[in-house]
Amino acid sequence: xxxxxxxxxxxxxxxxxxxxxxxxxxxxxxxxxxxxxxxxxxxxxxxxxxxxxxxxxxxxxxxxxxxxxxxxxxxxxxxxxxxxxxxxxxxxxxxxxxxxxxxxxxxxxxxxxxxxxxxxxxxxxxxxxxxxxxxxxxxxxxxxxxxxxxxxxxxxxxxxxxxxxxxxxxxxxxxxxxxxxxxxxxxxxxxxxxxxxxxxxxxxxxxxxxxxxxxxxxxxxxxxxxxxxxxxxxxxxxxxxxxxxxxxxxxxxxxxxxxxxxxxxxxxxxxxxxxxxxxxxxxxxxxxxxxxxxxxxxxxxxxxxxxxxxxxxxxxxxxxxxxxxxxxxxxxxxxxxxxxxxxxxxxxxxxxxxxxxxxxxxxxxxxxxxxxxxxxxxxxxxxxxxxxxxxxxxxxxxxxxxxxxxxxxxxxxxxxxxxxxxxxxxxxxxxxxxxxxxxxxxxxxxxxxxxxxxxxxxxxxxxxxxxxxxxxxxxxxxxxxxxxxxxxxxxxxxxxxxxxxxxxxxxxxxxxxxxxxxxxxxxxxxxxxxxxxxxxxxxxxxxxxxxxxxxxxxxxxxxxxxxxxxxxxxxxxxxxxxxxxxxxxxxxxxxxxxxxxxxxxxxxxxxxxxxxxxxxxxxxxxxxxxxxxxxxxxxxxxxxxxxxxxxxxxxxxxxxxxxxxxxxxxxxxxxxxxxxxxxxxxxxxxxxxxxxxxxxxxxxxxxxxxxxxxxxxxxxxxxxxxxxxxxxxxxxxxxxxxxxxxxxxxxxxxxxxxxxxxxxxxxxxxxxxxxxxxxxxxxxxxxxxxxxxxxxxxxxxxxxxxxxxxxxxxxxxxxxxxxxxxxxxxxxxxxxxxxxxxxxxxxxxxxxxxxxxxxxxxxxxxxxxxxxxxxxxxxxxxxxxxxxxxxxxxxxxxxxxxxxxxxxxxxxxxxxxxxxxxxxxxxxxxxxxxxx
Numbered sequence: 034x035x036x037x038x039x040x041x042x043x044x045x046x047x048x049x050x051x052x053x054x055x056x057x058x059x060x061x062x063x064x065x066x067x068x069x070x071x072x073x074x075x076x077x078x079x080x081x082x083x084x085x086x087x088x089x090x091x092x093x094x095x096x097x098x099x100x101x102x103x104x105x106x107x108x109x110x111x112x113x114x115x116x117x118x119x120x121x122x123x124x125x126x127x128x129x130x131x132x133x134x135x136x137x138x139x140x141x142x143x144x145x146x147x148x149x150x151x152x153x154x155x156x157x158x159x160x161x162x163x164x165x166x167x168x169x170x171x172x173x174x175x176x177x178x179x180x181x182x183x184x185x186x187x188x189x190x191x192x193x194x195x196x197x198x199x200x201x202x203x204x205x206x207x208x209x210x211x212x213x214x215x216x217x218x219x220x221x222x223x224x225x226x227x228x229x230x231x232x233x234x235x236x237x238x239x240x241x242x243x244x245x246x247x248x249x250x251x252x253x254x255x256x257x258x259x260x261x262x263x264x265x266x267x268x269x270x271x272x273x274x275x276x277x278x279x280x281x282x283x284x285x286x287x288x289x290x291x292x293x294x295x296x297x298x299x300x301x302x303x304x305x306x307x308x309x310x311x312x313x314x315x316x317x318x319x320x321x322x323x324x325x326x327x328x329x330x331x332x333x334x335x336x337x338x339x340x341x342x343x344x345x346x347x348x349x350x351x352x353x354x355x356x357x358x359x360x361x362x363x364x365x366x367x368x369x370x371x372x373x374x375x376x377x378x379x380x381x382x383x384x385x386x387x388x389x390x391x392x393x394x395x396x397x398x399x400x401x402x403x404x405x406x407x408x409x410x411x412x413x414x415x416x417x418x419x420x421x422x423x424x425x426x427x428x429x430x431x432x433x434x435x436x437x438x439x440x441x442x443x444x445x446x447x448x449x450x451x452x453x454x455x456x457x458x459x460x461x462x463x464x465x466x467x468x469x470x471x472x473x474x475x476x477x478x479x480x481x482x483x484x485x486x487x488x489x490x491x492x493x494x495x496x497x498x499x500x501x502x503x504x505x506x507x508x509x510x511x512x513x514x515x516x517x518x519x520x521x522x523x524x525x526x527x528x529x530x531x532x533x534x535x536x537x538x539x540x541x542x543x544x545x546x547x548x549x550x551x552x553x554x555x556x557x558x559x560x561x562x563x564x565x566x567x568x569x570x571x572x573x574x575x576x577x578x579x580x581x582x583x584x585x586x587x588x589x590x591x592x593x594x595x596x597x598x599x600x601x602x603x604x605x606x607x608x609x610x611x612x613x614x615x616x617x618x619x620x621x622x623x624x625x626x627x628x629x630x631x632x633x634x635x636x637x638x639x640x641x642x643x644x645x646x647x648x649x650x651x652x653x654x655x656x657x658x659x660x661x662x663x664x665x666x667x668x669x670x671x672x673x674x675x676x677x678x679x680x681x682x683x684x685x686x687x688x689x690x691x692x693x694x695x696x697x698x699x700x701x702x703x704x705x706x707x708x709x710x711x712x713x714x715x716x717x718x719x720x721x722x723x724x725x726x727x728x729x730x731x732x733x734x735x736x737x738x739x740x741x742x743x744x745x746x747x748x749x750x751x752x753x754x755x756x757x758x759x760x761x762x763x764x765x766x767x768x769x770x771x772x773x774x775x776x777x778x779x780x781x782x783x784x785x786x787x788x789x790x791x792x793x794x795x796x797x798x799x800x801x802x803x804x805x806x807x808x809x810x811x812x813x814x815x816x817x818x819x820x821x822x823x824x825x826x827x828x829x830x831x832x833x834x835x836x837x838x839x840x841x842x843x844x845x846x847x848x849x850x851x852x853x854x855x856x857x858x859x860x861x862x863x864x865x866x867x868x869x870x871x872x873x874x875x876x877x878x879x880x881x882x883x884x885x886x887x888x889x890x891x892x893x894x895x896x897x898x899x900x901x902x903x904x905x906x907x908x909x910x911x912x913x914x915x916x917x918x919x920x921x922x923x924x925x926x927x928x929x930x931x932x933x934x935x936x937x938x939x940x941x942x943x944x945x946x947x948x949x950x951x952x953x954x955x956x957x958x959x960x961x962x963x964x965x
Contacts (some may be wrong), residue, residue, distance in 0.1 A: 051241050052093050054234025055086070058225050062094050062198075065223060066101060069164045069196045072953035076187050078217055079200040081227030084263030084365075087200040090227065091168050094198050098166040104159075105166045110174030111323055112366070116400045116428060116435050119148065119178035125169060126152065129159040149182055150923055150933050156190055157921040161952070164194035171366075172201035173210050177432040180209050184216040185679070189922075189937050191221065192944060192951050209434060229260020238262060242269045243278065243285040250287030251278065263365060270352070271302055300371040303351045310336070311344035315353055319373035320384040321392075324362045329391055333384075385409045393420075400427045403435070407442040413449045421446070422457065429464055437464055444477065455481035456490050462497035474501060488520045492527050495520070499534045510538040511546065525564035532557040533569035533576075533610055540579045551580045568610050571600040575613040578620070587624065587807045594620055612649075615656055622660045623773055625812035627842040630660045638930050650932050651680040658697045663773075665844035665870040667701050668906040672942065674698045676934035692721055692732065699736045703743055704845065704867075706874025715740050732772070738783070747787040754780060774800070774812055775846040778819040782853070785823065797824045812841055819850055828854065835859070845870060852879060857888055864890060871906075873899070900946050902962055909943040912936055916952065917959035 052059070058079075065075045077094075081087050091107075098105045108125030123130065130152075159165050169175070175183070187197045201214055203226075218224055230238065239247045239255045242265075247255065254272065258265035272278050277289045304312045317333050318325045327345065331338045345361070348354040353368060354361045363369040373381060386409035389402045399406075403424035410417030421443040428436035440461035447454040458481045465474035478494050486494075495517030502510035514535035518528065536557050539550035554577055561569035574597035581589035597613030614637060621630035637653035654677045661670035677694040699714035718740060721733025738753035777800050784793035797820040804810070804817040815837035822830035831854050838847040844866045851863035852875075860879050867876040880890045905913060915925045922940075926933045949955055 051237075052086075052089060053237040053241070054230040055090060055093075055227075058090060058227070059093065059097075061223060061225060062090075063097060065196060066094075066098055066103065066166070069103065069166065069194055070101060072164070072194045072951045074160075074191050074193050074195045074951065076191075076197045076217055076219070076222035077199070078214065078222060078224045079198070079227065080203055080214075080224070081200075082203050082261070084261045085227045085229070086262040087202075087227060088170055089262065090225075091170050091198065091200055095166070095168055098196075103164055103166050105168060107168040107170075109170030110172060110176075110179075112174045114401070115174060115176050116403055116424075116432060117176055118145070118428075118432055119152075119176065119182065121169065121175045121179040122152065122182050125167065126155070129165075130155050145178060145181070148178075149185065152182060153186060153189060153933065154921050154923040156186065156195065157193060157923075160190070160193040160195050161919060161921075164196070166196045166198065168198045170200050172199055172214065173206055175210075175213075177209060177434055180213045184213050187217060188219070189679075189934075192940065192955075194951065194953065230262060230265075231260070232256070235260060235265060238265055239269055240285075242266060243273075243280065245280045245283050245285040248284060248286045251285055254287060267300075274302070274306070300353075300368055301375065303353060304372070307347040307351055308344060310334075310341075311347040314341060314344050315348055315372055316376055317384060317388075318354070318361065319363070319369045320376070320381060321388050323366065323369060324360050326360055329388075329395060330361075332391060333387060382409050398427070399424045400432075400435075403428070403439050407439060410442070410446055412446050414446060418443050418446050418457075422460075425461070425464070433464060437461075440464060451481075451484055452486065452490075455484070455486050455494070459490055459493040459497060462494060463500065474498075488522050489524065489527070492517050492520050492523050492531065496527060496531055496534070499531065499538070503534065503538060507538045507541045511535060511542065514538065525560065526566050526569075529557070529560040529564040529566045529569040530610060532560050533566075533572040536576045537572055537611060540576045540583075547580060547583050550576055554580070567600055567604050571597045571604065571613050572610045574600060575611055575616055578613070578616060582620065585803050585806045587810055587813075590620060591617075612652060615652060618656045619659065622663045623812075624810055625775075625841040625843060627660060627664045631657070631664070634660060635930055638932070651677055654680065654932055654935065655693045659693055662697050662700055663775075664842055665866070665872075667704060667871050668939075668942065669908050670697055671701050672908070672935050672938040674701075675938040676932050679934045679938070680932065695721060696732050696736055699740075703739055704870070704872035704875055706877065711740075735772075735776075739779075742783050742786070747783060750783050751787040751789055751792065754783065774803070774816045775843055777816050778823060778853075779849070781820045781823045790824075793820075793824050797821050811837055812843070815841060815846075815850075819853070823853060845872065845875075848872075848875065852882075855882075857883065857886060860886075860888075861890070900948065902947065902958070904946045905943055909939050909946075912939045913943050913955065914959065916940065917956045 062077065065077055069075060079087050079090055088109075095105050095107055106125050106128060108121050110121055114120045156165070169179075169183070172180075172183070183197075183199065187195075197217070199217060201210065206214070235255050235258065236247065236252055239251060243251070251269075251272070254268060255265055258268050269278075272287065275289070277287060279286050279288055304315060307315075314330060314334060318330055321329060321333070327338050327341060331341050334341070345354070348361075349356060352364055353372075355364050356362075376384070385405050389405050389409065392402050393399065399420050403421060406417055406420055406424070410421070421439045425436040425439035425443065428439065440457070444454055444457050444461065447457055458477045462474050462478060465477065475498070478498050481494055482491065495513050498513040499510045499517065502513055514531050517523075517531040518535055523531075532553070536550045536553045539546040539553065554573060558570065558573050561567075561573060574593050578590045578593035578597060581587075581593055594613060594617040598617055601613055614633060618630045618633040618637070621627070621633065634653050634657045637656070638650060641650035641653060654673050658670050658673035658677060661667075661673060674694040674697045678691060681691050695717035698710070699717045702710035702714035714736070718733050718737040722730055722737060723733075734753045738750040741747075741753060742750040777796055780796050781793045784790070784796065797817075800813070800817040800820045804813040807813050815834050818830050818834035818837065821827065822834055831850065835847065835850045835854060838850050841847070848863040848866040848870075851859040851866070860883050864876055864879045864883070867873075867879060883890050911929065912925055915928065916922075920928070922933045922936045925931070925936045929936075944950060944955070947955070947958060949958065
């Protein structure tokens with residue numbers, strides 16, 4: 034008998050309900066789901082070649098989860114939906130999201146950040162109610178927002194009972210997909226790589242498909258599938274379609290050798306069996322996309338929808354298409370790809386462009402067809418260029434990498450008109466730099482600048498290059514802004530902004546350039562007033578404060594900083610060139626006014642939360658981590674610094690923010706002595722030193738110098754301090770000293786240890802000069818006394834310095850002076866201060882000194898142990914109790930005026946100290962502790 038009739042239905046039934054050859058993977062999934070039921074979150078990655086059975090395994094995972102009563106949310110990437118921001122994730126999570134979240138598409142990068150916080154919040158709420166399984170197929174086709182979310186949310190939510198099960202193809206992947214897969218594939222996750230099915234599994238699948246035992250001929254045919262379930266199914270169904278299989282007495286036999294040997298041949302064979310109109314419909318549908326509408330398909334073919342009813346039935350019967358929700362979808366993406374690939378390239382391109390126009394006419398947003406438009410447009414196609422630029426503008430806030438591709442293609446297509454192309458480059462330049470394509474941005478700008486340009490176009494390019502260079506090379510920023518300022522006939526606003534950035538970057542280079550910045554200030558301020566540009570004026574007042582600080586005029590620096598902050602009050606954040614309040618807070622902290630600096634930073638965080646300004650939230654996080662370090666609150670400083678770096682994963686590089694965070698983490702490592710943190714800190718120092726920006730590089734060198742000194746290499750430390758310092762401007766000379774006045778005694782100590790008394794003398798004399806010019810700054814007085822005491826070996830001066838430090842909220846600086854004093858009483862006090870700050874490396878050093886003096890001090894005397902409930906800091910305890918009470922990270926952040934990332938990092942440290950990995954365990958511990 035012919036096996037295709039009723040046997041086909043039997044084969045389909047077997048294929049739907051049996052999964053062969055994946056017993057180890059099934060066992061691993063079952064183990065993970067069992068752990069989830071007990072409250073332990075997890076991430077499972079499934080990877081394999083196309084057609085290897087990833088989707089089938091995900092279906093099995095869903096079935097097992099649902100059978101055990103777990104809540105399952107599932108979705109998958111779509112090659113046609115890669116430009117829809119967060120489309121895959123929002124569709125996957127729609128059952129737990131309020132309607133407003135589903136409908137809201139973020140319009141800015143800050144909006145994208147806050148949407149991620151909302152998704153985090155809703156996932157927390159769902160997981161607190163019951164364990165959750167999130168299944169996402171086809172990672173390689175997920176949109177940029179979903180990929181970003183998958184790089185952040187699973188890690189941040191890993192303490193919750195959420196299992197993320199994600200699949201992706203092997204083979205060439207985009208950088209974003211590779212980065213996402215790499216991030217998900219962390220040590221705590223589980224990677225399942227699907228290999229081809231074994232011969233035994235192939236035989237079992239073949240029997241399932243046939244509903245009978247296959248004979249040797251059929252098994253030989255099945256081997257041609259190379260263990261790929263999809264190809265195996267196509268081969269066996271191809272044999273059934275051709276009537277090449279008979280079944281008798283429960284045995285299936287191959288009756289002829291004319292078999293489809295490969296997948297494409299199998300698909301072509303199916304196409305050959307249907308009517309010409311149905312075949313044409315399948316070919317055009319393959320160009321339209323993964324999912325098509327009958328109305329659009331009919332319009333492209335030139336037939337009425339009614340005329341296509343019969344061809345559609347043929348395609349459904351041939352299992353080429355399926356129908357869901359009134360739309361047609363290819364049974365498998367490989368089927369669509371095979372049909373499309375078989376079309377001549379020129380025809381395929383023409384059809385794709387025609388399909389683009391059709392979809393646009395039907396109201397499809399340009400961003401959704403931009404990829405096809407970019408590939409099908411020809412140079413000089415003005416319509417395509419305009420649409421691509423519009424797509425780039427639409428995509429920039431939420432999918433900046435995709436927007437860059439659209440801009441790049443628009444620039445390429447406009448090559449026939451170089452002047453017009455230069456204008457496009459000027460418009461696109463900021464986006465290239467924001468997405469980390471700085472070198473490409475510079476290359477594009479250089480290309481545009483090789484030709485004469487209208488002054489306004491060149492000025493926009495120069496300003497864009499200035500803002501780019503400001504992040505990595507103050508010297509280059511000066512060059513670009515200087516060239517822009519020199520252009521004739523500029524509009525007042527762009528001229529004012531160029532002059533402001535010129536002055537700002539001059540102030541950050543060295544002593545020679547800061548003098549030029551000072552000379553430029555009156556003219557630049559006049560230009561800002563003429564343009565009515567308050568952002569430029571605020572930036573220039575900030576420059577005036579920097580100049581005053583470099584001239585050691587602290588009162589002037591504070592006054593100008595106050596004016597700059599006041600000027601910013603009525604300026605939109607989007608118009609800001611630089612935020613003066615940040616410099617003011619740093620200045621407060623450097624002067625020992627730590628409480629004022631923290632108040633300023635806390636106010637900044639409140640404002641950022643109120644106005645939903647994610648970049649501003651990160652910026653103030655950067656300030657807080659540095660101020661917390663000055664205040665000796667190492668746990669809080671670490672949490673803020675790590676939060677800054679985590680936010681950069683979602684917002685893009687933060688440049689100064691990231692460098693400061695890394696610098697702070699390096700300094701913390703020197704205090705704690707944690708081996709992993711020390712290794713990370715050395716890597717941070719090396720990376721910062723490679724930066725092109727002089728000031729940034731100097732910060733890295735100063736950090737590296739302290740690592741060298743800590744390891745006993747004082748000669749190398751002194752060589753590094755030649756660069757790792759800030760240059761102050763004095764009337765007759767220049768001198769390099771650390772940016773933090775409290776570090777100057779540290780430099781004197783290093784110089785003396787290296788035998789460089791001349792350097793130690795210069796630094797001491799500088800500290801004394803600064804104190805004389807600013808006698809009302811206690812930190813300056815204490816640092817000058819401390820430096821002179823070290824240089825002269827004078828205990829009485831050191832005692833005076835210690836007395837002054839007592840009233841300055843810099844406990845680690847005080848501890849260092851006490852350590853220099855060196856008496857048992859002083860060392861005991863220093864030990865207590867180090868232990869309170871959790872500066873264990875410093876504390877161990879002091880214990881060793883006391884031991885050498887015959888005074889043993891046990892680590893058990895520490896005011897806070899390193900593990901257990903009593904090891905938690907005040908901030909960690911506060912957060913832990915709120916979380917155990919059922920609050921989400923966002924609720925805790927709103928209540929304590931923190932970023933959600935800061936809450937997450939505090940929780941991570943608390944979990945590590947408590948030896949737990951889930952909120953279930955945390956709640957139990959809190960209840961047990963409070964009941965005692």
